[in-house]
Amino acid sequence: MNQIDDFTLQQETIISLRDLRVNYGEREILHGLNFEVRRGETLVILGGSGSGKSTLLRTLVGLERPSSGEIWLKGKNLAVISDAEMNEIRKRMGMSFQGGAVFGSMTVGENVALPLREHTKLEEPTIEIIVRLKLDQVGLAGFEDYMPSQLSGGMKKRAAVARAMAMDPEILFFDEPSAGLDPIIAAGVDELILDLKKAFHMTIVVVTHELASAFLIADRMVLIDKGNIVAMGSKEQMRSSTNPRVRQFLDRIAEPEVLQEADYLQMLTEDHRGANHPVNKKGGV
Amino acid sequence: MEIAAQIGGSVADGLAYLGALASLGGRAAYFTFVAPFRGKPLRLQQAVSQAMQVGVRALPILSLITFFIGLILALQSAYELRKFGAITFVANAVAISMTRELGPLITAIVVIGRSGSAFAAEIGTMRVTEEIDALETMAIHPVDFLVTPKFLAMIIMLPCLTIWANSMGILGGALFGVTQAGFFFSRYIRASLDALFLRDIVTGLIKSVVFGITITAVGCHEGLSTGAGAEEVGRSTTRAVVVSIFLVILVDLVFTALFFFISER
Numbered sequence: 001m002n003q004i005d006d007f008t009l010q011q012e013t014i015i016s017l018r019d020l021r022v023n024y025g026e027r028e029i030l031h032g033l034n035f036e037v038r039r040g041e042t043l044v045i046l047g048g049s050g051s052g053k054s055t056l057l058r059t060l061v062g063l064e065r066p067s068s069g070e071i072w073l074k075g076k077n078l079a080v081i082s083d084a085e086m087n088e089i090r091k092r093m094g095m096s097f098q099g100g101a102v103f104g105s106m107t108v109g110e111n112v113a114l115p116l117r118e119h120t121k122l123e124e125p126t127i128e129i130i131v132r133l134k135l136d137q138v139g140l141a142g143f144e145d146y147m148p149s150q151l152s153g154g155m156k157k158r159a160a161v162a163r164a165m166a167m168d169p170e171i172l173f174f175d176e177p178s179a180g181l182d183p184i185i186a187a188g189v190d191e192l193i194l195d196l197k198k199a200f201h202m203t204i205v206v207v208t209h210e211l212a213s214a215f216l217i218a219d220r221m222v223l224i225d226k227g228n229i230v231a232m233g234s235k236e237q238m239r240s241s242t243n244p245r246v247r248q249f250l251d252r253i254a255e256p257e258v259l260q261e262a263d264y265l266q267m268l269t270e271d272h273r274g275a276n277h278p279v280n281k282k283g284g285v
Numbered sequence: 286m287e288i289a290a291q292i293g294g295s296v297a298d299g300l301a302y303l304g305a306l307a308s309l310g311g312r313a314a315y316f317t318f319v320a321p322f323r324g325k326p327l328r329l330q331q332a333v334s335q336a337m338q339v340g341v342r343a344l345p346i347l348s349l350i351t352f353f354i355g356l357i358l359a360l361q362s363a364y365e366l367r368k369f370g371a372i373t374f375v376a377n378a379v380a381i382s383m384t385r386e387l388g389p390l391i392t393a394i395v396v397i398g399r400s401g402s403a404f405a406a407e408i409g410t411m412r413v414t415e416e417i418d419a420l421e422t423m424a425i426h427p428v429d430f431l432v433t434p435k436f437l438a439m440i441i442m443l444p445c446l447t448i449w450a451n452s453m454g455i456l457g458g459a460l461f462g463v464t465q466a467g468f469f470f471s472r473y474i475r476a477s478l479d480a481l482f483l484r485d486i487v488t489g490l491i492k493s494v495v496f497g498i499t500i501t502a503v504g505c506h507e508g509l510s511t512g513a514g515a516e517e518v519g520r521s522t523t524r525a526v527v528v529s530i531f532l533v534i535l536v537d538l539v540f541t542a543l544f545f546f547i548s549e550r
Contacts, residue, residue: 061422087424094422101419103411115423163423 012039014171014203015060020069022052022059029055031227032069037171042197042204044214047224048249056224057175057207061095062086091119094164098176100156102148108135108159109144115166134162137199138192154185161192172196174206178213186213193217211250215239223249306502309509312428313436313501320429331434339400339435340442344449347395351450354387355379355457363461372466376473377480379458384481388451389489390537393496396443397529401504404435405525408508409518417509432505436498443497444490451489488544495540496533503529 015037022030029052037043047053058064060071062078071078074089081089102111112131116122122130135141138158148156157177164172177193178186190213196202197217208214214221221238223230223246230245231238238246247253321327362378408431411417420427455477462468468476507525511517 058418063418063421090422090424095419097415097419099414101415103416103419104414114425118423118425160419 013037014039014073015205016072018070018072020056020059020071021067022055022064023067024055028067029227030059033224033227033229035222035229035232037203037205038220039203040197040201041219042193042206042217044218044221045205045207045224046209046211046214046221046249047207048209050226051224052227053207053209053224054175057173057205060205061093061173062090091115091167092169093171093173094161094167094169095173096157096160096164096175096177098179100148100153100160102156102159102163104148106148107144108140108146108148108151108162111148111159112163112166115163119167130166131162134165135159137165137196138162139188152185154181154188157181157189158192161196165196169202171203171205174204174208176208176210177206178208178210186210190216211252225249305510306499306506309428309432309506310436310498310502313432313505316426316429316433317437325429327437328430328434332437335434335438336442338403339396339438340446343395343399343446346399347392347446347450348453350395351383351388351391351453352457352460354391355383355454356460357457358382358387358454359458359461363466373468373476375458375462375466376468376476380455380477380480381485383454383458384451384485384489386489386537386541388454389447389493389496390533392443392447392450392493393500393533394530396439396446396497397500397526397533400435400439401500401529402522402526404501404504405507405511405522406518408505409511409521412509412511413513413515413518427509428505432501435505436501439497439501440494443493443500447490447493448486451486484548488540492537492540495536499532499536500529503532 013036017033017035020030020033021028033056045053045056055064059066060078066079069079074092076085076089078086078089102108103114106114109128109131112134113127116127116130120127131144132141135143138161140155140158140162143151143155143159148159151159161172174193177189181189193204193206194217197204204217206214206217215235218235220232220234222232223238225245230249231241231243233241238250241247241250316325317327358379359375362382363372363375366372366374366378408417408427411431417427420430455474458477459468459470459473462473463470504525507521507528511521
């Protein structure tokens, strides 16, 4: 491992998407996405509410099936593999959900131990040691016997990260890591992501709309709008981009109101709302 | 024409729903009876705690309700029987209607109210808080993890509760028999047991197992298909109760008719 320098590590592709399309019923949410995630990098997927970024993340972890296109991960195309094969891949990846999604009926320790108990034949004392180690890594040492309801929002999210890391995944996914947290706790979670990357050279994919957090943790960024990729590149490339949608997003300019009276009248009287109408958009979760 | 299309649509929806229930029940049965022989140990600990919740904790309220039902049955049948001077047949009437019909049915309805709704609420909340998604991303099958222990607990506890309910019903009848029909307590019990055939008890127990499967499948299916938002959990819970009661009565009708025609020969 030490023989390979950082540059080569950065170049190896671990996930690659080709013309990925995802539908909810009749409606197409993602309109043919192409990009790659490289080993050891932190890729931030940026986008506003309803941009399709959460759908993209759900598709990457196999919770939604693509309607067409390919997702290549570890030599397998996630669009066509069986449930059993998908489960094998899932054991090598971790996901931290927006609200944490730690099981309320189990203690923090049992939550972290769950994937180990389900998928490994490790002895109970070994599992306990791993649980303590993982909780220590996220700054929750000593909280094994707490119930999730006794934890604050930030601590729940840390517990979720510890659970996601229990199986030593190659790729870690984060859905809105700082959503619903105060700025100080959110900064703590960003700090945690940076630490994980530094300590374990983990590949991390983060979905967020928090600009400050994105620019802090990202190696590369992808900006998604209305199910299409608007821009992709390093932090510097994004900052210096002249693309109007990128500028609008980064400079936080509100969506312009309907300008023409005739357009407004048409919007009110139209029977069939277009897919891009705000009412028809799926709210970003 | 439109009405026919609507009826057709509802029938298709109903069949699709039953299909979903059957597939969920089948999966749970697979994880309960087949998977343990293929190296996937049964979740006994969770099943025991579910059995406590579903079965043991239901005993006080179930006892009270079925005792009253037994008493009501005795009063209602005595009203008719005394016209013929046959009031001593109250024991037979209560024993047979409890074991064949009301024991299993009342037990099922109490369990729907206590546990069917709880299954839907618990799993529905887990759906809303993304805990079901979290299970899937950890490569843990939600049916295996959540439904199987409930399924096992239900098919064991429902017949047990039914036997208990039958006994409490007969005791309720005995209260009337002893105070109003001139029975000694031991003679009332003797008369009840004499009136019963093993067949009466067994048919009731067979029904109760099928009720257990139905209640688990509906409660868990409603929970798993909960949409986004807290109000959806409430809706799932209500649907779980209403649909379970309907299906339990439908299953009851089918099995009662079946036993009727079998015993005719």
